[in-house]
Amino acid sequence: MEQHVDKSARWFLYTAITFFLVTILIGLIMAIKFVAPEFLGGIAALGVGRIRVIHTNGVLFGWLLAADMGLCFYIVPRLAGVKLWSEKLGLATLGVWVVVLLGAVVTLAAGDTQAREYLELNVWLDILVTIAWVMFGLNIFMTIARRRHANMYASLWYIMGTLLWTAILWIVANLPVYSGVNDANVNWWFGHNAVGLIFTPVGLAIAYYFIPKSTGNPLYSHKLSLIGFWTIAFLYIWNGAHHIIFGPIPVWLQTVAILFSISLLIPVWTAVTNFYGTLRGKWASGNYVVKFFIAGTTFYLLTCFQGPMHSLRTVNMIVSKTDWIVGHAHMAVFGAFTFFAIGGIYFALPKILKTDLFSAKLAEWHFWLSFVGFLGFAISLWIGGFVQGLQWMDPTIAFLDTVKAMFPYYMVRMFSAILMVTAQVIFAYNIFKTVRGASARVQPAVA
Amino acid sequence: MKLEAKAFLLVVVVAAFMFLGSYFTMVVPLSDPTLNDPGKDAKPYTALELQGRQTYISEGCVYCHTQQVRSLLEETQRYGMGEEETFKRFGIRALIQAPPSQPGEYVFDKPHLLGTRRTGPDLGRVGGKYDNTWHLNHLRDPRSTSPGSIMPSYTWLFTKAGQPTPDAIALVAYLQKLGSNIKWREEGVAQYKMLHPELQQAPPVVAQTAKEVAP
Numbered sequence: 061m062e063q064h065v066d067k068s069a070r071w072f073l074y075t076a077i078t079f080f081l082v083t084i085l086i087g088l089i090m091a092i093k094f095v096a097p098e099f100l101g102g103i104a105a106l107g108v109g110r111i112r113v114i115h116t117n118g119v120l121f122g123w124l125l126a127a128d129m130g131l132c133f134y135i136v137p138r139l140a141g142v143k144l145w146s147e148k149l150g151l152a153t154l155g156v157w158v159v160v161l162l163g164a165v166v167t168l169a170a171g172d173t174q175a176r177e178y179l180e181l182n183v184w185l186d187i188l189v190t191i192a193w194v195m196f197g198l199n200i201f202m203t204i205a206r207r208r209h210a211n212m213y214a215s216l217w218y219i220m221g222t223l224l225w226t227a228i229l230w231i232v233a234n235l236p237v238y239s240g241v242n243d244a245n246v247n248w249w250f251g252h253n254a255v256g257l258i259f260t261p262v263g264l265a266i267a268y269y270f271i272p273k274s275t276g277n278p279l280y281s282h283k284l285s286l287i288g289f290w291t292i293a294f295l296y297i298w299n300g301a302h303h304i305i306f307g308p309i310p311v312w313l314q315t316v317a318i319l320f321s322i323s324l325l326i327p328v329w330t331a332v333t334n335f336y337g338t339l340r341g342k343w344a345s346g347n348y349v350v351k352f353f354i355a356g357t358t359f360y361l362l363t364c365f366q367g368p369m370h371s372l373r374t375v376n377m378i379v380s381k382t383d384w385i386v387g388h389a390h391m392a393v394f395g396a397f398t399f400f401a402i403g404g405i406y407f408a409l410p411k412i413l414k415t416d417l418f419s420a421k422l423a424e425w426h427f428w429l430s431f432v433g434f435l436g437f438a439i440s441l442w443i444g445g446f447v448q449g450l451q452w453m454d455p456t457i458a459f460l461d462t463v464k465a466m467f468p469y470y471m472v473r474m475f476s477a478i479l480m481v482t483a484q485v486i487f488a489y490n491i492f493k494t495v496r497g498a499s500a501r502v503q504p505a506v507a
Numbered sequence: 508m509k510l511e512a513k514a515f516l517l518v519v520v521v522a523a524f525m526f527l528g529s530y531f532t533m534v535v536p537l538s539d540p541t542l543n544d545p546g547k548d549a550k551p552y553t554a555l556e557l558q559g560r561q562t563y564i565s566e567g568c569v570y571c572h573t574q575q576v577r578s579l580l581e582e583t584q585r586y587g588m589g590e591e592e593t594f595k596r597f598g599i600r601a602l603i604q605a606p607p608s609q610p611g612e613y614v615f616d617k618p619h620l621l622g623t624r625r626t627g628p629d630l631g632r633v634g635g636k637y638d639n640t641w642h643l644n645h646l647r648d649p650r651s652t653s654p655g656s657i658m659p660s661y662t663w664l665f666t667k668a669g670q671p672t673p674d675a676i677a678l679v680a681y682l683q684k685l686g687s688n689i690k691w692r693e694e695g696v697a698q699y700k701m702l703h704p705e706l707q708q709a710p711p712v713v714a715q716t717a718k719e720v721a722p
Contacts, residue, residue, distance in 0.1 A: 093657075093659065094626075094657060095657075097649075097650075097656075097657045097658065097659050097660075098659070098660065101659055101660060101662070102660070102662045102663070103663075104566075104663040107566055107567065107659060107661070107663075108567070108570075108571070108659050109566045109567020109568055109569075109570050109571070110565075110566070110567050112567055112570045113567060113570075171564075171565030171566065171567075172565075173564060173565065173567070174618060175564040175569055175618045175620060176618045176619070177569075177623060204514060205514070210512040211512050212512065212514065217517055220514065220517060220518065220521075221517075221521050224518055224521055224522060224525075225521070225525065228522070228525060232529070238537075238617075238619075239613075239614065239615075239616060239617040239618075239619070240542065240543065240610065240613035240614045240615075240616050240617070240619060241536075241542055241610045241613050241619065241621075242536055242537050242542060242543075243616065243617065243618055243619040244613075244619040244621045245532075245533060245536055246533060247618075247619065249529065249532065249533050257525075293520070293521050293524045293525070294524045294527075294528075296528075297524070297525050297527075297528030297529055297532070298528040298531070298532050300532060300533075301532060303623060304575075304621065306577035306578045306579055306607075307575050307577060307578075307608065307621065308575060308607070308608040308609055308610045308612070308613065308621075309536065309542075309610070310536065310539065310542070313532060313536060316531070316532060317532070320528075377577070377579055380577075381573055381623065381624055381625040382624075382625070383624075385623070385624070386624070452581065452582075452585065452625075453579075453581045454581070455581055455584035455585040459585070459627075459628040460653055460654075460655055460656060461655075463626075463627070463655065463656065463657060464655045
């Protein structure tokens with residue numbers, strides 16, 4: 061057995077959890093501004109158009125991608141049966157990443173943005189992200205290249221895919237050569253696949269690794285994981301234009317995106333079948349780690365059922381541009397992939413620290429508050445968004461009246477957001493105490 | 508050696524799949540000249556409008572306002588001209604639909620600002636709908652012009668005395684430009700008059716048929 065150092069993994073996870081707290085709190089401030097527009101008003105840096113970008117970029121890069129990278133540093137050496145290629149390079153990657161995150165907060169608060177959704181960071185930060193990703197990819201690929209076992213487990217293919225997809229998406233989408241509707245098309249080629257080819261494959265890699273580990277069950281089907289991987293690789297990239305249905309782009313492009321969107325049910329249902337199959341018998345007996353994966357798998361199934369349905373023209377005309385989509389997006393990023401990452405952290409960190417989690421009970425609270433809070437958040441936005449979409453279809457209803465009609469839904473969303481934030485405070489506290497407990501325990505041995 | 512053991516092959520095939528989808532959905536539209544044809548009426552932004560566009564970008568207006576009238580009948584009505592507006596500008600009472608957004612209207616947009624969410628209304632046809640004073644009042648205190656709005660007050664675009672800063676003036680100039688790359692109001696009215704010959708014999712006739720449409 062290799063003795064894993066896990067220093068890069070550990071510090072990536074600490075950083076991710078810190079940024080999670082900050083950026084989810086900004087999400088709550090936004091939710092409050094939707095019911096009280098003058099809350100924290102009069103300050104440009106806290107304007108809703110600016111903190112929205114800090115929230116989305118912060119949650120995506122600061123929390124989720126950083127957590128996923130930390131978990132990759134944990135998973136890959138174990139599946140390869142060797143040490144991480146370079147812990148030094150891993151920590152240097154984290155250094156660059158933190159510079160990106162802090163730079164992002166400062167520049168976005170100052171209104172320095174490129175305005176394309178999820179590609180807002182300025183050009184210097186774009187370059188730093190690219191450098192960090194190359195450092196990360198090199199480390200992972202070199203570890204895999206030196207692996208002991210020739211055959212690779214599903215998680216490794218998904219991680220290798222993520223490395224490649226992310227690099228191509230990021231670099232091509234950031235080229236300063238697009239304008240007009242083509243710029244929008246490229247933006248959504250990136251935007252759709254930021255979820256589809258970055259957070260989905262790395263999230264699935266995490267689930268493929270930790271679901272068998274945390275349940276003690278073997279993987280349900282190796283073949284299904286193969287089918288899932290190759291259908292993701294082939295199908296996802298065609299979908300960007302389904303964000304601009306009825307918009308000023310060619311109709312054939314919209315139709316292609318719709319057809320491929322429906323076909324996305326194949327990779328999703330293979331993955332979900334595989335996860336449920338692996339989780340069988342553990343629904344009632346599972347601990348908090350298993351709970352996060354059960355709920356995450358279910359939200360993954362639901363959000364990826366919504367997606368193809370939204371692309372149908374008859375559904376799209378109602379839900380597109382409404383808060384329904386906000387609920388949908390949060391189900392993917394929070395309900396599915398954040399739950400997977402949390403499950404992975406709860407399993408991996410105590411193993412890394414060779415200790416027990418500080419409090420299993422707090423972890424259960426963390427799960428239930430996140431779960432209930434998210435349901436309130438999403439269901440209120442789905443109902444509200446659907447109602448507003450129907451109202452927009454009647455031109456005799458003034459737009460302002462459709463805004464006023466959202467008030468009760470925004471109230472429920474705000475209170476649900478408070479539950480979601482409270483849950484993550486409990487999470488951070490639990491992890492903090494676990495780390496403190498572990499270092500207190502090893503100190504005498506060091507001294 | 509099993510297929511799962513070939514890391515290099517996996518990387519190559521994954522990249523090939525990505526190239527295939529990207530080529531058809533991205534490169535083909537990029538080389539479609541009709542998507543880059545500004546048409547006869549589109550004009551590049553003036554320096555002032557560009558400055559206003561930068562303010563629009565910095566303040567993140569794009570996250571709550573789209574700039575695309577979708578090709579849906581209901582939207583062409585909602586974002587078109589109501590009777591009051593046509594009467595004020597053209598002396599006739601009619602409903603003039605806003606045409607769905609066309610690629611040529613966006614050729615000078617870099618970056619694009621199509622947007623994805625309508626917390627507030629679409630702005631693709633807002634230019635000319637209100638006067639400059641309305642826009643300035645609305646930016647300084649949205650609820651003074653639109654009771655019940657949840658748009659924040661952009662107080663930092665105004666001096667303490669309530670005077671607009673150069674950024675606010677530029678932003679309004681940009682908003683007034685939106686939708687003007689096609690002459691949809693003039694062409695819509697001309698078409699309406701053609702279908703109603705009685706209107707061409709001047710003094711404006713008040714038509715009672717059309718139902719008022721909310722903005």
